[in-house]
Amino acid sequence: MQKEAAIREPLILGHKTYHDVTEDVCRPIEDKAPKMWYILFGIALVIGLYGVGSIMYLLGTGIGVWGLNKTIGWAWDITNFVWWVGIGHAGTLISAVLLLFRQKWRMAINRSAEAMTIFAVFMAGTFPLIHMGRLWVGYWVMPIPNQFGSLWVNFNSPLLWDVFAISTYLSVSLVFWYIGLIPDFATIRDRAKKPLAKKMYSILSFGWSGRAKHWNRFELVSLVLAGLATPLVFSVHSIVSFDFATSVIPGWHTTIFPPYFVAGAVFSGFAMVQTLLLIMRKAMGLEAYIHTKHVEYMNIVIMVTGSIVGTAYITELFISWYSGVEYESYAFINRATGPYWWAYWSMMTCNVISPQLMWIRRLRRSLLFTFFISIVVNIGMWFERYVIIVTSIHRDYVPAAWSMHFPSHIDIAVYIGTIGLFFVFFLLFARFFPVLALNEVKTILKGSGQSYKESPDYHKHH
Amino acid sequence: MSDKVLYVMYDDDHVLKHSAEKLVSKGVKIAEVFSPFPIHGIDPIIGVKQTRLGIMAFLYGLTGLTLATIGMRFFMITDWPMNIGGKPNFSYLENMLAFVPISFEFTVMCAAHGMAITYLLRNKTLPGMPAQNPDPRTTDDKFVMEIRLSDNHQISESELDGMLQEIGYLELDKKEIK
Numbered sequence: 177m178q179k180e181a182a183i184r185e186p187l188i189l190g191h192k193t194y195h196d197v198t199e200d201v202c203r204p205i206e207d208k209a210p211k212m213w214y215i216l217f218g219i220a221l222v223i224g225l226y227g228v229g230s231i232m233y234l235l236g237t238g239i240g241v242w243g244l245n246k247t248i249g250w251a252w253d254i255t256n257f258v259w260w261v262g263i264g265h266a267g268t269l270i271s272a273v274l275l276l277f278r279q280k281w282r283m284a285i286n287r288s289a290e291a292m293t294i295f296a297v298f299m300a301g302t303f304p305l306i307h308m309g310r311l312w313v314g315y316w317v318m319p320i321p322n323q324f325g326s327l328w329v330n331f332n333s334p335l336l337w338d339v340f341a342i343s344t345y346l347s348v349s350l351v352f353w354y355i356g357l358i359p360d361f362a363t364i365r366d367r368a369k370k371p372l373a374k375k376m377y378s379i380l381s382f383g384w385s386g387r388a389k390h391w392n393r394f395e396l397v398s399l400v401l402a403g404l405a406t407p408l409v410f411s412v413h414s415i416v417s418f419d420f421a422t423s424v425i426p427g428w429h430t431t432i433f434p435p436y437f438v439a440g441a442v443f444s445g446f447a448m449v450q451t452l453l454l455i456m457r458k459a460m461g462l463e464a465y466i467h468t469k470h471v472e473y474m475n476i477v478i479m480v481t482g483s484i485v486g487t488a489y490i491t492e493l494f495i496s497w498y499s500g501v502e503y504e505s506y507a508f509i510n511r512a513t514g515p516y517w518w519a520y521w522s523m524m525t526c527n528v529i530s531p532q533l534m535w536i537r538r539l540r541r542s543l544l545f546t547f548f549i550s551i552v553v554n555i556g557m558w559f560e561r562y563v564i565i566v567t568s569i570h571r572d573y574v575p576a577a578w579s580m581h582f583p584s585h586i587d588i589a590v591y592i593g594t595i596g597l598f599f600v601f602f603l604l605f606a607r608f609f610p611v612l613a614l615n616e617v618k619t620i621l622k623g624s625g626q627s628y629k630e631s632p633d634y635h636k637h638h
Numbered sequence: 639m640s641d642k643v644l645y646v647m648y649d650d651d652h653v654l655k656h657s658a659e660k661l662v663s664k665g666v667k668i669a670e671v672f673s674p675f676p677i678h679g680i681d682p683i684i685g686v687k688q689t690r691l692g693i694m695a696f697l698y699g700l701t702g703l704t705l706a707t708i709g710m711r712f713f714m715i716t717d718w719p720m721n722i723g724g725k726p727n728f729s730y731l732e733n734m735l736a737f738v739p740i741s742f743e744f745t746v747m748c749a750a751h752g753m754a755i756t757y758l759l760r761n762k763t764l765p766g767m768p769a770q771n772p773d774p775r776t777t778d779d780k781f782v783m784e785i786r787l788s789d790n791h792q793i794s795e796s797e798l799d800g801m802l803q804e805i806g807y808l809e810l811d812k813k814e815i816k
Contacts, residue, residue, distance in 0.1 A: 193779065194674065194778070194779035195778060195779040198674075198778045198779065319709065319713055326717050326718040327718070328713040328714070328717065328718055329713075330720065331710050331713060331714050331736065331737060331740060332714070332720070332722065332733070332736040334739075336740070337739040337740055337743075340739070340740045340743040340744065340747075341739065341743050343747075344743040344744070344746055344747040347747065347750075347751065348746065348747065348750040348751075351750060351751065351754045352750075355754060355757070358763060359674075359675075359777070362769065362771075362777045363674065363777040363778060365769065365777075366769070366771070366774035366775070366776075366777045366778065367774070367778070378766075378768075378769065379765050379766055380765075381769070382758065382763035382764055382765055382767055383762070383763050383764070383766075383767025383768050383769050383770065384761075384763050384769070384777075385672060385769055385770040385771040385776075386672045386673050386674060386771055386776055386777055387670055387671070387672060387770075388670065388671040388672075388673070388677070388680055388681060388684060388686050389686050389689075390761050390763070391673065391675070391676035391677070392676070392681055392686055392688065392689050393689045393691055393757055393760065393761060394676065394757075395676055396688075396689050396691050396692055397691055397753060397754065397757045400691070400692055400695045400749075400753060401750055401753070401754070404695070404699075404746050404749055404750050405746075405750075407742070407746070408743075408746050411739065411742060411743065415739050415743075418739070615674050615675040615777075616675065618674060618675045618779075619675050619676065619678075
């Protein structure tokens with residue numbers, strides 16, 4: 177048993193036993209869903225289906241239904257893609273990087289954060305696929321032998337790197353998540369009373385029995401997967417940033433993009449985790465496991481990554497002037513003072529100022545304030561991508577080609593639709609899956625549970 | 639040959655570990671331990687060897703790296719060298735920097751999936767497999783040791799019962815298996 181310092185706040189509040197942990201996590205799955213769940217699910221489903229309908233219309237008509245024009249060939253589609261991929265960065269960071277750093281507070285949040293990651297990457301993947309126009313030939317991005325002659329995809333292109341990065345990230349995250357889920361499904365299986373539930377969880381749990389050898393392998397597989405996923409987290413968003421950084425467009429051609437995008441991704445991902453978990457802990461009665469200290473830890477991550485993002489914005493601005501390149505500096509002056517000034521200043525306010533408020537202890541421990549900031553950060557990070565993408569291309573070298581981007585209603589519907597679908601997936605997850613890694617939480621109960629830490633025996637030698 | 643199996647149940651991981659230590663010191667072989675979460679330190683006591691899945695992950699990763707290198711060399715250098723801006727792809731090395739991201743991603747993909755599949759196969763945990771834990775509570779808050787009489791010829795059943803009585807347990811269940 178590992179012990180921790182007495183001054184460290186316990187991670188599990190109240191007097192909990194192993195059985196209580198099982199009860200607390202399984203009860204919401206076994207009970208009838210509350211009315212609120214059906215209402216939220218209904219709303220999310222309607223919005224999601226509206227998005228699906230808009231995608232069908234788009235595929236039937238062509239991507240001309242988007243608000244793109246000759247100058248602005250990329251706008252909401254790639255903005256939404258990068259936004260969703262960014263959100264998808266918190267889950268694997270929490271479960272992989274924090275596992276390597278032995279941060280035990282991750283155990284309360286890693287399951288739902290990883291679920292969020294997977295659903296967010298699903299949503300992200302939608303955009304490049306529908307942007308192809310002909311979705312049914314989407315498999316052409318893979319180097320598959322074909323009858324067109326010696327025709328291969330271009331391995332020099334960052335867009336192809338992205339194909340490999342996103343598909344690796346999605347599939348490895350999915351495997352990591354599922355391997356952790358197997359023992360927890362077994363717990364639900366062994367408690368299930370209804371035959372259908374028993375059958376379903378029996379299939380999902382793969383016949384897990386909790387043998388010592390299996391746990392030995394489980395721990396090593398988790399560790400090695402964490403070791404593999406850690407560089408993956410950093411590489412994926414670096415590669416996403418290469419989509420822009422390897423081009424020669426002023427405003428995109430920026431060498432600091434990879435670390436800047438990774439920090440931004442973690443920043444937005446943690447904000448989304450906060451938004452979801454602050455509601456979920458309340459709705460599912462998990463306040464003893466996900467409490468103020470967990471929120472504070474996540475707010476510190478938001479503060480650090482937000483400061484990196486802020487530094488990157490200012491560095492970028494300075495270098496554009498210092499470079500002495502007319503077009504480069506214009507790209508940045510235009511962002512701040514041109515027709516898209518409102519987007520730029522929304523981004524600056526949301527992403528540079530708001531995380532700095534987290535230096536104040538009272539604010540970063542306030543759940544209401546955290547919830548508000550998490551929404552602000554999500555909005556700010558959407559604007560960041562919009563500013564980088566649209567303002568850099570809407571006024572290029574030839575003033576005759578200058579243009580503005582106005583989203584069509586299909587642009588908006590597809591974006592809102594992905595948010596709806598995301599919540600459809602997340603609500604299904606919260607209803608049928610163990611939202612807490614319950615068997616992992618049991619391993620820290622004696623080391624970090626409140627009633628154990630406060631007992632007089634805790635600091636005696638064991 | 640028929641065999642008798644003893645399932646000794648505890649409600650605490652540390653108590654089980656200490657009991658296992660005492661039993662092993664008296665020469666009893668413990669066949670298996672079922673627990674809801676990993677009990678740290680139980681493996682050397684009951685003689686479970688450290689898994690070699692880590693080595694497998696490395697080999698799968700190496701396979702991925704090799705495949706990525708061979709593939710990209712064939713596609714981009716041998717089969718159809720592209721001439722981009724007057725800079726043709728003469729050799730793999732000259733073009734290697736552009737191949738780093740995919741080499742890395744493919745290595746990780748093969749290592750992770752190869753290891754995960756091996757893990758599931760070695761555990762025999764696959765969709766539709768039946769659960770084998772002796773008591774449904776072992777995935778909740780109970781910990782069970784499995785002792786087989788056939789592993790412990792030198793000790794009689796009554797001697798074993800005496801030892802267990804002395805060490806203590808929560809529940810004891812005996813099963814005949816054919």
